[in-house]
Structures are given as C-alpha cells and as structure tokens.
Amino acid sequence: MNSQPPSAADFNRRDFIRGGSIATLMSMLGGVELKAAEAPKDAPAKSSGPKVKCGVIGLGAWGREVVGTLQRQAEAQIVSLCDTYGVMLRRAATNAPGATAVDDYRKMLEDKSVQAVFVATPTHLHKDIVIEALQAGKHVYCEAPLATTVEDAKAIAKAARDAGAQVFQPGLSLRSDPQRHFLLSFIRTGAIGKDVMVRAQWHKKQSWRFTSANPDREKEINWRLSKETSLGLAGEIGIHHFDGMAWLQKDLPTAVTGFGSIIHWNDGREVPDTIQAVLEFPGGVQGMYDATLANSFDGESEVLLGTDAAVMMRGNKAWLFKEVDSPLLGWEVYARKEVFYKETGIALVANASKSTGTDENAEIPAYTNTPLAFAFESFLANVNEVVGAVEDFTATFDAADKKALAKHIAGLKMQRAATWKEGLEATVTAIKTNEAILGAKRIVLQKDWFQLA
Amino acid sequence: MLTSSLTARFSKALICLGALLAAGSILAADAVRYTPVPNSSKLRMDGTSTIHDWHADTDIIGGFMELEATFADGKSAPVSVKPTIAVKIPVRSLKSSGGKRMDAVMQEHMKFEQFKVIEYRVLELTPKAGAAAGQYEAKGALTLAGVTKTNMMPVTIERVDGKLKVTGTTAVKMTDHGIKPPAPEIAGISLIRTGDEVKLKFEWVTEPKAP
Structure with missing residues (x-):
C-alpha cells in the first residue's frame, strides 16, 4: 500500500517508460478515477449519495x-x-x-x-x-x-x-466488475484474434450439506441437494460462468449438452457433485464447463482462446498468452509477466496506471473490492x-x-x-444446462425461452 | 337597497379576486398559461478546465409562462411585454460528462443541500430591432446557489405544432453567484482547475395548459 501520494516530480522518464505509455499518462490526467492509495478492503467506500x-x-x-x-x-x-x-x-x-x-x-x-x-x-x-x-x-x-x-x-x-x-x-x-469490463473492452479490440473456444471451471472440495437436529430444518437448509428445489452446480455456480460466456460471445447459446455424477458425496443427495457441460454458440464456438465438489485442484478460472492469443481470468486478475505468430501489440514489452506451466502470461490489469513503475517485479495491486x-x-x-x-x-x-x-x-x-x-437469459441457460446434465443429453435451446411475450 | 346590492357585488368581486390571488397568478382575460412538455426540453451547460472541456445536461426544465393568446402568433406585431415566466431546473437533474463523482462535486459547489433548484424569472421581453420574427432580448433574474443576478439574453420564441418553444444561449460566471469553480485533486495535487465561465444553451418546449 502506498504510504505517500506520488508528487509530480516522481514521474520521471524512467518511470514513464516502465509505467506504460502516453495513453497511461493521459489516462492518469483525464477522466479515470485515481486514488493515492487503495482503501483497505474493510473500509467503507466514500459516499456520493444519500443512504x-x-x-x-x-x-x-x-x-x-x-x-x-x-x-x-x-x-x-x-x-x-x-x-x-x-x-x-x-x-x-x-x-x-x-x-x-x-x-x-x-x-x-x-x-x-x-x-x-x-x-x-x-x-x-x-x-x-x-x-x-x-x-x-x-x-x-x-x-x-x-x-x-x-x-x-x-x-x-x-x-x-x-x-x-x-x-x-x-x-x-x-x-458490475470493472476488471471484467476492462477485459471485455480489451478483447473487443481484436487483440486475441478470432474466438476459438471458451473454457470455464470451478473446483472446490466441499460438501454443501448442513446438519440440524431437527429433520424438517435439515431438509430446509439442504435445499441445494434436492432436485426439486435446486439447479445444482449449474445453477448455484455455473450461472455466472454461462453469463460470462454469453457476454464474451455477445450471443446466447443455441444448445447445451451435459453430464453429471455423484462421485464422492454419496450421502443421499439428488444433485450431482461433479458436472460437465458444453454450450454451443453461433459461429462454431463452444463453451466447455466443468465443476466439482470433489476436488479443489486448479480452483476457478475462465479462459478465452483466440487465434492470436488466449486470455485467462482468475478472480480479479487476468493474463494474456500470445501465440508466437501473433502481431506485436507494443506495450507487452514493458508489461509484467508470470509463468504458468511453462507458459508465460502477460498481466492484464485494469488499474495498471496506479503503478509508479519503480520496481518492475512489483505486483500491481488488483482491485480489492469483491464483485x-x-x-x-x-x-x-x-x-x-x-x-x-x-x-x-x-x-x-x-x-x-x-x-x-x-x-x-x-x-x-x-x-x-x-x-x-441478462438475469432471465442466464437463469434459463442454467435451468436447461441442469436439465441436460440430469438427463445426460443435448438440449436445443428455443429462443422464446429467453424472451418475454 | 342599492347600496347593499353594490356592497354584495363588491364583496363577491373581492372574494373572486382573493381566490385568484390564492391560485398564485392573475391571468389577463386573453392570457394563456403554458406548462412544460415532459421529455421535450434540454439544457446543456458547457464548461472548460485546465485538462479538458466538460458539459452537464438535463431534460427537466420546469416552470410556466403566462402570455397573451396572440403572442408569437405571427399575425400581431411584436411588442415589449412584461410576461410572467418562471423557470425551475432541479440541480440534481444536471448530469455531468465526468460521471457520478463530478455530479457530486458540482452539487457540492452549487450548495445543492440548501438550494435544490436553479431559478430564472423573465422580467421583460423586448423584440430585437431589425431581427426576424420571434427574436427577443430577455431581461431576467437568474438564481444559482441562492445568489440572484440579472442578465440580458437573446431568445427565440416560436410556435411549433401549437406549442411554444423557447431557445437561447447565455454565458454565466460561477463566481458571480458565489460559486467557487471546482478544483479537484488528483493524487493530492490540484492539477485540474475548472473555468469560471459556463455557457448555458437551452431549448424549452411548453404547451397551453388545459383549462
């Protein structure tokens, strides 16, 4: 966290080159909100309207x-x-x-x-x-x-x-997440080329079951485990990823195929603890999705693969992985990089202008607010x-x-x-994906399901 | 008997006059009251700063006009009038090109908590000599942040589909109304200073109020 706000003298030529470009400097002097230091996560935001x-x-x-x-x-x-x-x-x-x-x-x-x-x-x-x-x-x-x-x-x-x-x-x-909007804007510039496929996953070993001495109460609090009252992993978790995919593609899926099994939590629940789904989008782009309550490896991520590059999103961070034959963007020479399984990712951060560039290895603090x-x-x-x-x-x-x-x-x-x-569209996608998962089948999605009369 | 009849009629007239006074205006026999048409008007405030130009817009221009029925009908010769024209613009409805935070800065500097509306009263309308029909010089009293200043402003008043449309442009200095031009800080440095003068450009559409 910055202890002193930077002064005009701090912006020397070296920092200017490290920090970015004319665009970065201009964005600091123009309309982008700037703060001297990121507020602590628990501190209330500054109010600009009545409560x-x-x-x-x-x-x-x-x-x-x-x-x-x-x-x-x-x-x-x-x-x-x-x-x-x-x-x-x-x-x-x-x-x-x-x-x-x-x-x-x-x-x-x-x-x-x-x-x-x-x-x-x-x-x-x-x-x-x-x-x-x-x-x-x-x-x-x-x-x-x-x-x-x-x-x-x-x-x-x-x-x-x-x-x-x-x-x-x-x-x-x-x-409402500014990091996601920044990424969408970046992707829409065509920086990753033509969309190839989109992947999302959510892996977290947990039960979802709650206990209660009262059987009626126990049934009530375990609504997520019943087919009658729950859309399972597709509804509780997947809906956000399905919405993300549709947002990226600027279109709704035309069909969905699903599979699901109870692999680990054999406790009488009716909804699968592990699911896989394929969402078909217009233009041949498929959205691959998997989620499990039985293993935590590799956590949660979304990846959009394009002919020139891939973008991976994890939490409030994102990285760009360029193909060797993709055009040079220019700024990536100065950007911070991280290595994943022998692949080098270029950090994509919405608030990169907050870096003073004094340490090229310093991690640029991402937004600390949650979505x-x-x-x-x-x-x-x-x-x-x-x-x-x-x-x-x-x-x-x-x-x-x-x-x-x-x-x-x-x-x-x-x-x-x-x-x-968007709420209706994402909910219908989740409902039909859950249906496909429970039936291990492919469902063609009707347009009128997503529309009001 | 004659005296009591006269007294009764005089009393009745006094009661009617009182009712009209209570209603807030006394319309001349052939005067028409015009009230604003929703979603039809606009006002833009153009400003400058050391970094970039900015603007603020609203489409809520309230108030009313009371004018003779023949006003701006294209048949009667235009004459100087002292009409009843009162305009009210909610400060909160002005939305800045700088977004929500600039709206808050603007409201703070215009003392929104104390003065929620911008008010303008026309004191006199004078046809512009040698100009086309519908062109007037308006002498008015503009109240911003509780401070009233008179000014002169050229306006055009024309009839369009039975409505009266008033358009005009005027320049105003914030400091004339006791408003300190905002100077927001960036990273603790006052890099931005807002220009004192703003230009107000408006288009106000009103329609005759149904009796």
Missing part, C-alpha cells in the same frame, strides 16, 4: 455475506432483516445494529421506510418475494439464479420489466439515481403521466449492472 434504506431477506450463509458486504457500502443503511429461522435472524442482527428483525418478509414489505430489498433466500422461494416486493414499490436485488423454472424466471423478469420506476438487479455480479461489493455499489447508485429522477420529474410535470415518467427513467445513465434481461 438507501435496505432490507435483507434470507440470512443463511450467503445472506450473511450480503449483510456484511452491504455494511461496508457508504450508500447503504440496513434497516430491516428477515429470516424464518430465529437463530439466523439473531446471528445476522449482530452485524446490523438497529435493524428491525422480522420472520415474515411481508412485514418488511409493509415497512414504508425500507426502500430496497436484497433477496438471498433459496432459489425456489424467490418468485413470490420478488414480485410482491416490486408491487410494494421496493427496489429489488435478487440473487442468481432468479428461479428454478423457466416459468418462474419469466414471471420475475416480467414484473421487473413492468416496474418502470424501480431498480431491479439480478445477482450477476461480474456485470459483490461492486454489484451493490452499482445497485445503490442506481437506486439513488432513480429515486432522485422520480422526485424531480414528479415535482416538475404531471405525476400521473406514468408513460412520460417511464420514458424519462429509461433515458437515465445508470451504473453498470445486470438487468432483468
């Missing part, structure tokens, strides 16, 4: 992660918590002092002080909560996948689309944007003119985030 009063529904492990991440958002104030299980409610409440605690989400929706709700319940319970929250006038952040059936996913998407003056954001957090934090930052900023826009519009024009208001809202410049459309 949005938030409620969190569903306080299992992920719901508590939502609470913790929200607490670090300068534009959020948690005023309400909800869970049907008192123990979880009390546990989460220690992280949100002053928030009211309710065991029925309807009580939260009746609370006029709650402006936005974060839905982190089991997937199969999303639909009623989200639709009623939108009807109650709340802004809604709904974890992905939206639902476990195409019908429910469409119902949520339709309610979100029709709620013109409210923000709806599905939990596809990579869509979830970026997603919440965008959601809260967008809520403030819409709330302000609605207030200003209704104070100026006829408040009853809903059509004009919707047109005005549609023209607002929002922070980057997934919309109901």
Whole structure:
C-alpha cells in the first residue's frame, strides 16, 4: 500500500517508460478515477449519495455475506432483516445494529421506510418475494439464479420489466466488475484474434450439506441437494460462468449438452457433485464447463482462446498468452509477466496506471473490492439515481403521466449492472444446462425461452 | 337597497379576486398559461478546465409562462411585454460528462443541500430591432446557489405544432453567484482547475395548459 501520494516530480522518464505509455499518462490526467492509495478492503467506500434504506431477506450463509458486504457500502443503511429461522435472524442482527428483525418478509414489505430489498433466500422461494416486493414499490436485488423454472424466471423478469420506476438487479455480479469490463473492452479490440473456444471451471472440495437436529430444518437448509428445489452446480455456480460466456460471445447459446455424477458425496443427495457441460454458440464456438465438489485442484478460472492469443481470468486478475505468430501489440514489452506451466502470461490489469513503475517485479495491486461489493455499489447508485429522477420529474410535470415518467427513467445513465434481461437469459441457460446434465443429453435451446411475450 | 346590492357585488368581486390571488397568478382575460412538455426540453451547460472541456445536461426544465393568446402568433406585431415566466431546473437533474463523482462535486459547489433548484424569472421581453420574427432580448433574474443576478439574453420564441418553444444561449460566471469553480485533486495535487465561465444553451418546449 502506498504510504505517500506520488508528487509530480516522481514521474520521471524512467518511470514513464516502465509505467506504460502516453495513453497511461493521459489516462492518469483525464477522466479515470485515481486514488493515492487503495482503501483497505474493510473500509467503507466514500459516499456520493444519500443512504438507501435496505432490507435483507434470507440470512443463511450467503445472506450473511450480503449483510456484511452491504455494511461496508457508504450508500447503504440496513434497516430491516428477515429470516424464518430465529437463530439466523439473531446471528445476522449482530452485524446490523438497529435493524428491525422480522420472520415474515411481508412485514418488511409493509415497512414504508425500507426502500430496497436484497433477496438471498433459496432459489425456489424467490418468485413470490420478488414480485410482491416490486408491487410494494421496493427496489429489488435478487440473487442468481432468479428461479428454478423457466416459468418462474419469466414471471420475475416480467414484473421487473413492468416496474418502470424501480431498480431491479439480478445477482450477476461480474456485470458490475470493472476488471471484467476492462477485459471485455480489451478483447473487443481484436487483440486475441478470432474466438476459438471458451473454457470455464470451478473446483472446490466441499460438501454443501448442513446438519440440524431437527429433520424438517435439515431438509430446509439442504435445499441445494434436492432436485426439486435446486439447479445444482449449474445453477448455484455455473450461472455466472454461462453469463460470462454469453457476454464474451455477445450471443446466447443455441444448445447445451451435459453430464453429471455423484462421485464422492454419496450421502443421499439428488444433485450431482461433479458436472460437465458444453454450450454451443453461433459461429462454431463452444463453451466447455466443468465443476466439482470433489476436488479443489486448479480452483476457478475462465479462459478465452483466440487465434492470436488466449486470455485467462482468475478472480480479479487476468493474463494474456500470445501465440508466437501473433502481431506485436507494443506495450507487452514493458508489461509484467508470470509463468504458468511453462507458459508465460502477460498481466492484464485494469488499474495498471496506479503503478509508479519503480520496481518492475512489483505486483500491481488488483482491485480489492469483491464483485459483490461492486454489484451493490452499482445497485445503490442506481437506486439513488432513480429515486432522485422520480422526485424531480414528479415535482416538475404531471405525476400521473406514468408513460412520460417511464420514458424519462429509461433515458437515465445508470451504473453498470445486470438487468432483468441478462438475469432471465442466464437463469434459463442454467435451468436447461441442469436439465441436460440430469438427463445426460443435448438440449436445443428455443429462443422464446429467453424472451418475454 | 342599492347600496347593499353594490356592497354584495363588491364583496363577491373581492372574494373572486382573493381566490385568484390564492391560485398564485392573475391571468389577463386573453392570457394563456403554458406548462412544460415532459421529455421535450434540454439544457446543456458547457464548461472548460485546465485538462479538458466538460458539459452537464438535463431534460427537466420546469416552470410556466403566462402570455397573451396572440403572442408569437405571427399575425400581431411584436411588442415589449412584461410576461410572467418562471423557470425551475432541479440541480440534481444536471448530469455531468465526468460521471457520478463530478455530479457530486458540482452539487457540492452549487450548495445543492440548501438550494435544490436553479431559478430564472423573465422580467421583460423586448423584440430585437431589425431581427426576424420571434427574436427577443430577455431581461431576467437568474438564481444559482441562492445568489440572484440579472442578465440580458437573446431568445427565440416560436410556435411549433401549437406549442411554444423557447431557445437561447447565455454565458454565466460561477463566481458571480458565489460559486467557487471546482478544483479537484488528483493524487493530492490540484492539477485540474475548472473555468469560471459556463455557457448555458437551452431549448424549452411548453404547451397551453388545459383549462
């Protein structure tokens, strides 16, 4: 972490060459946000808008992660918590002092002080909560996948689309990640040539099973292990990778083939602990995906292979692997490099301008915020944007003119985030991939599954 | 009896006058009130800085105009008028080319928490001598960050499809309204200094208010 902000004198010729190029220097003096030092991970971000009063529904492990991440958002104030299980409610409440605690989400929706709700319940319970929250006038952040059936996913998407003056954001957090946007921009310059294939994997040895002395409670908390209530690895994990693939390809898959087995966790669960899937994209590009709860080797990564280079993404870092016959880009001569299994990767970092270039081996600090934090930052900023826009519009024009208001809202410049459309598309892809996996078959994806009437 | 009848009629007139006063305006017999059409207007604030030019836009221009029914109808000879024209622009609706952080800087310098709208009142409209029809010099009072200054501004007022469209451009100095031009710091260094003068260019579309 930098202890002193750099001064103008620090930018000498040597650093200028090491640090990059005219483009880097210009980006430092232009519109790119710069900070003297990266804020510690736990420090709240500097606020630029009023606090949005938030409620969190569903306080299992992920719901508590939502609470913790929200607490670090300068534009959020948690005023309400909800869970049907008192123990979880009390546990989460220690992280949100002053928030009211309710065991029925309807009580939260009746609370006029709650402006936005974060839905982190089991997937199969999303639909009623989200639709009623939108009807109650709340802004809604709904974890992905939206639902476990195409019908429910469409119902949520339709309610979100029709709620013109409210923000709806599905939990596809990579869509708000600045590193991912930077990489997409880089890839779209054509630097990797023509797309050859895309691969993604997620390997983490873990059970997913929770225990409880109460059999009913045990069944409830192990919803991820039941075919009725869970989309398995495809829905819980794969959805983010499928969305990433579609985003890279700028298109939806046309077919999916899947396989799955219970290899290690033979504990009576119904969903596979190991899956493989192939997503077919237009133009002959295939997306290969595998995920397992039985082995942790090589963790999580995504790789896009092109005729000139490959880009590998792991967490908030990325590297470029060039083909020997690919054109010289120029800047790669000065970029930091790392070696993977005898392959040399060139570091691709969105905030490379923060390096002073004094140590050519120094690792450029990547963003320390998680994709979830970026997603919440965008959601809260967008809520403030819409709330302000609605207030200003209704104070100026006829408040009853809903059509004009919707047109005005549609023209607002929002922070980057997934919309109901991406949420629907990714959820349908996950649902059908899970179906293919369970049937060990190929499914041709119908366009109308991804669309609203 | 005559006296009591006169008193009754006078009292009735007083009551009507009071009601009109309470409504906020007294329209002349042939005056028309124009109110803004949603999603039809725009205002751009163009500014400069030591690094790059910038701008801020809004499409929310509120307020109203009260003008004679024959105003700008192309038939009556244009005359100087002292119309009732009041414009209000929410400061928060101005969105900067520099993004959310620049919006926050702008709102802070315009003292948004205290003064939420930019206000403009036309004091006099005078037809421009020798100019085409619809060209006026507007003398007005502009209130920014709570400080009011009068200025002169050329405007064009024309009828388009039954609506009245007002367009104009004017230059304003921030310091005239007690606003210190922003000088954001980068890496602890004040490299950016915003220019004092900004240019306001607007297009305001209004329609007759239904009775």
